Amino acid sequence: MTVVFSKTPGLTENETHYCPGCTHGTIHRLVAEVLVELDLLDDTIGCASVGCSILSYNYLNIDMVESAHGRAPAVATGVKRVHPDKPVFTYQGDGDLASIGTAEIVHAAHRGEKITAIFVNNAIYGMTGGQMAPTTLIGQKVTTAPEGRNKAHSGMPLRMSEMLAQVPGSAYIERVSVHNPKAIRRAKRAIKKAFTYQMEGRGFTMVELLSTCPTGWGLSPVESLKWLEENMIPYYPLKVFRSPEGK
């Protein structure tokens, strides 16, 4: 019998706690596959953050340290300064990275910290039950903006990739999505580049992944993928914002 597919050894045997249709599982798998393919799994140290993905250490087959809300880039800095030759990454949601942790992510980029941020943007606070994030779209209904996000009241959604691409210490910033197989393949290539550039010592690297939250959005898994494509991508364009190759 020929094996045509097997689960990556980068993931543990644990079943995830994520809701049906949530794309954290897909993104975990991409990170795990990339670490295996780059032969980095044994050395990698991950920094989990507060949000649904705090339990990512149950699923990724690597050493991991949990970080306080928003502080994963600071924790990763501490880890990386002890092990400068080992791959270090943060796995953060949009509430964590784009709200409470803006100072830490900006200054990690500013120092050119040789870490990779896996930034999962689903435009909402998932774990706490669907509150507004800085990334919530205009008109998007969330529990703390029941009539939909209003620009005059809460401002425009924050585009973190565009912002961090302006920071000189950033080496590689790309926004990708995981709403269909083609996008997923592109997302994996981006994650691979980020870790490769990190190991080459190029500077701060981040991949922003547009992701779904069917429970928080009140949509089915299939509807969520469609909603992401039709609403998020127009505001959050998929592109390379900064790259050592100057693309």
Added chain:
Amino acid sequence: MARMLMKGNEALALAAIKAGCTHYFGYPITPQNEITEYLAHNMPKTGGVFLQAESELAAINMVFGASAAGARAMTSSSSPGIALMQEGISGLAAAELPCVIVNVQRGGPGIGGIQPSQADYYQMTRGGGNGDYSILALAPATVQESAAMIRDAFELADKYRTPVFIVSDGMLGQMMEPVEYDDAPAPLPSDKPWAVVGHGGKRKPNTIKTLALDPLVLEEMNLVRQEKYARIVASEVRYEEYRLDGAEIVLCAYGSTARIVKNTIDLLEQDGIKAGLIRPQTLWPFPYAPFENLPERCKKILSVEMSCGQMVDDVRLAVNGRLPVDFFGRTGGIIPAPKEIGARVKQLLGRV
């Protein structure tokens, strides 16, 4: 090694390097900047890492990461900066990560001032962060003792897998005194099989975490930590007694204030008043025992602090109603003079 004349803050910083500290993360704040600056100059020379963080929040979380990754890590700050770090300190205690945190206290609350203070006693001994935890707090009174305690702090941190506070103050940090270091090599870092260093394909992944959504699990984790705190209370209490024999009043003071109280006691003797001192060298765990063996003649207890009265709570718990406990303090950055402390002693003893 020859005696050197050093500022308290610099002596602390050098002692950290000699104690094998390899990673320092800090953010500028007066009156502790000499620690940060000294380490910026000297840490790289010994192969260590100095990094100026963007905030105290970041600094304590960098310490968290470095400690989790197995390094001897340290940060330092002053009162409002320590307040900002409390989230991380609670996390370090919960994750049982060893590190040393120096607090060179200044006047508060709020931004307060930059002059010496001891108004962080609560912050140093009563938590400050969320949850059930305690932090070992060592309180030096001289520059020499600052240097010695840093070394002990790193050893205790590793021994108990806990953050350890060094409780200094603006006077102790800024004053210059002779200090002598022994030439003993830095202690070898202890084995840290729990650290996150990459599993190397040789073991199951290590996870450092504080989240426990199951209340039974969280309770169990808390009880395990409490058992550790009980061991610290049983083994690590430190204090100094000064001229307690025949004392009719016993004063309690720590850090810089304890030195002033010693002067006060010597001056009072010239007026025929026998006073003694209990100087806590650990604020947590607090030395309760010496208050159970007070001299027979002792009629009163006086807690002297550069605060509005914080340690006096522990003194009252220690005395447990056996004798009247009074308080004298100056606050806001004012250093009490021996004469005014002496005046309060005379007033309490009715010998004005």
